[in-house]
Amino acid sequence: MKVLVAVKRVVDYNVKVRVKADKTGVELANVKMALNPFCEIAVEEAVRLKEKGVATEIVVVTVGATNAQEQLRTALALGADRAILVEADGAEPLAVAKLLKAIADQEQPGLIIVGKQAIDDDNNQTGQMLAALGGYGQGTFASVVKVEGGKAQVTREVDGGLQTVELALPAVVTTDLRLNEPRYASLPNIMKAKKKPLDIKSPADFGVDVSPRLKTLKVEPPAERKAGIKVKTVEELVEKLKNEAKVI
Amino acid sequence: MTILVIAEHDNASIKGATLNTVTAAQAIGGDIHVLVAGAGAQGAADAAAKIAGVSKVLLADSAAYGHQLAENLGLLIAELGKGYSHVLAPATTNGKNYLPRAAALLDVAQISEISKVVSADTFERPIYAGNAIATVQSSDSIKVITVRPTAFDAAAATGGSAAVEAVGAAHDAGKSSFVGEELAKSDRPELAGAKIVVSGGRGMGNGDNFKILYSLADKLGAAVGASRAAVDAGFVPNDMQVGQTGKVVAPQLYVAVGISGAIQHLAGMKDSKVIVAINKDEEAPIFSVADYGLVGDLFDAVPAIEKLV
Numbered sequence: 001m002k003v004l005v006a007v008k009r010v011v012d013y014n015v016k017v018r019v020k021a022d023k024t025g026v027e028l029a030n031v032k033m034a035l036n037p038f039c040e041i042a043v044e045e046a047v048r049l050k051e052k053g054v055a056t057e058i059v060v061v062t063v064g065a066t067n068a069q070e071q072l073r074t075a076l077a078l079g080a081d082r083a084i085l086v087e088a089d090g091a092e093p094l095a096v097a098k099l100l101k102a103i104a105d106q107e108q109p110g111l112i113i114v115g116k117q118a119i120d121d122d123n124n125q126t127g128q129m130l131a132a133l134g135g136y137g138q139g140t141f142a143s144v145v146k147v148e149g150g151k152a153q154v155t156r157e158v159d160g161g162l163q164t165v166e167l168a169l170p171a172v173v174t175t176d177l178r179l180n181e182p183r184y185a186s187l188p189n190i191m192k193a194k195k196k197p198l199d200i201k202s203p204a205d206f207g208v209d210v211s212p213r214l215k216t217l218k219v220e221p222p223a224e225r226k227a228g229i230k231v232k233t234v235e236e237l238v239e240k241l242k243n244e245a246k247v248i
Numbered sequence: 249m250t251i252l253v254i255a256e257h258d259n260a261s262i263k264g265a266t267l268n269t270v271t272a273a274q275a276i277g278g279d280i281h282v283l284v285a286g287a288g289a290q291g292a293a294d295a296a297a298k299i300a301g302v303s304k305v306l307l308a309d310s311a312a313y314g315h316q317l318a319e320n321l322g323l324l325i326a327e328l329g330k331g332y333s334h335v336l337a338p339a340t341t342n343g344k345n346y347l348p349r350a351a352a353l354l355d356v357a358q359i360s361e362i363s364k365v366v367s368a369d370t371f372e373r374p375i376y377a378g379n380a381i382a383t384v385q386s387s388d389s390i391k392v393i394t395v396r397p398t399a400f401d402a403a404a405a406t407g408g409s410a411a412v413e414a415v416g417a418a419h420d421a422g423k424s425s426f427v428g429e430e431l432a433k434s435d436r437p438e439l440a441g442a443k444i445v446v447s448g449g450r451g452m453g454n455g456d457n458f459k460i461l462y463s464l465a466d467k468l469g470a471a472v473g474a475s476r477a478a479v480d481a482g483f484v485p486n487d488m489q490v491g492q493t494g495k496v497v498a499p500q501l502y503v504a505v506g507i508s509g510a511i512q513h514l515a516g517m518k519d520s521k522v523i524v525a526i527n528k529d530e531e532a533p534i535f536s537v538a539d540y541g542l543v544g545d546l547f548d549a550v551p552a553i554e555k556l557v
Contacts, residue, residue: 123358132352164428165426
């Protein structure tokens with residue numbers, strides 16, 4: 001079974017982002033970029049399925065700017081077999097889902113794994129939209145994935161606890177943090193990844209219109225919290241909560 | 249304009265997040281219809297009809313909707329959604345699961361987790377783990393939106409008298425089935441809606457030590473949360489996690505105990521009205537957002553607070 005994994009290049013999660021002075025967006029120049037953490041988990045899960053003999057080939061895809069090739073190489077170093085870059089910077093989840101659907105139609109994967117959300121836009125939409133467009137079942141926020149007998153059993157992290165669903169294949173799984181602990185790429189694998197195939201495509205190759213539906217009017221920093229105080233004793237803390245903040 | 253709000257419910261009653269979503273719908277303006285899709289969900293539909301400001305309740309009662317499977321609900325919402333200007337759902341795990349599916353079927357973008365309504369087509373939403381607020385305008389004919397419940401007040405659960413209308417369409421996509429669930433049992437208030445939240449982090453040391461937080465929480469009528477470090481270490485189940493990837497809370501009082509205050513944790517609680525931090529490391533980033541900080545050993549401080557309240 002072929003597994004398709006979608007990944008995204010985002011600002012490294014440890015970076016404290018700054019909003020641009022002209023309010024047009026977040027400062028991305030000279031900021032460390034990385035593979036979205038949920039996408040790393042998706043790649044790891046695909047590699048583990050291959051190691052178990054469930055997956056035969058892992059194709060990793062990204063939709064992004066030319067330099068997103070770096071993140072595809074990272075995924076290749078982690079164990080993906082080949083990569084596809086669709087050059088479309090800043091595409092919205094619906095457009096990304098349409099491109100992934102077109103690629104899935106060509107590649108015919110048995111399973112598609114994506115992260116539950118990208119930590120830049122925090123949308124949490126692409127996997128669900130792809131599943132809708134392809135008519136696939138979806139196992140979102142997955143913490144356990146078992147593939148057996150032409151079906152996938154997915155345990156999902158839901159508000160009150162865990163829920164398990166069974167999906168007909170092909171299906172889309174979106175990864176939650178607890179699905180696995182991603183491995184690090186070793187130096188020899190990073191070297192080998194440079195020789196693995198990486199195809200570059202454009203949205204037009206798939207006949208997909210990527211024009212945005214949403215217009216960002218402005219981006220602002222959140223309201224600052226007023227500076228707090230340090231209290232010396234528990235008595236002082238409780239007194240302040242009772243009489244000053246009046247919250248208990 | 250007519251707005252369709254998808255109810256979060258357990259078939260017998262309406263969950264709180266639905267009430268916050270109705271308030272967001274009122275801010276957009278227009279007639280508000282509520283869809284209750286479930287199995288044996290008459291009780292939830294009756295409760296929805298009593299919400300102030302709701303003019304009609306649509307009840308889609310079918311075994312196909314019993315466990316809120318996105319494959320089936322997506323088809324239903326996409327079919328009904330064609331007749332509305334806005335389709336809103338709370339940004340719960342259910343809402344996040346089915347609504348993007350319906351949006352894609354309607355060929356429209358989704359606007360996720362709005363925190364403010366600017367106008368009928370313009371909304372504010374947090375991005376980058378809440379470190380920036382984007383104002384976005386939609387050009388789609390149907391605005392499909394998830395609503396961050398903590399950003400809106402709850403609509404009154406009583407006072408309304410909407411008619412309940414059954415909708416026939418039973419969609420079963422046949423792609424998925426429910427196998428089972430394992431829900432965490434708790435007598436304390438629900439984390440997302442609690443007025444007071446007491447959270448523990450790695451500094452708690454082990455799961456057993458959470459007892460002192462439970463004990464304080466029970467005295468305060470509070471819910472208990474946790475940081476990812478505490479969940480990953482196996483101290484508590486993951487549905488207690490507060491943060492970018494867990495629950496977003498905005499209580500009156502948030503007490504962070506033994507939590508350093510990583511960006512991802514702050515994303516889930518920094519809209520709380522009053523934040524208290526108890527940490528022995530006075531350099532911990534949590535103190536930069538705390539209204540009241542106490543530098544000290546949590547194992548002394550937490551029982552001492554409990555005695556005083």
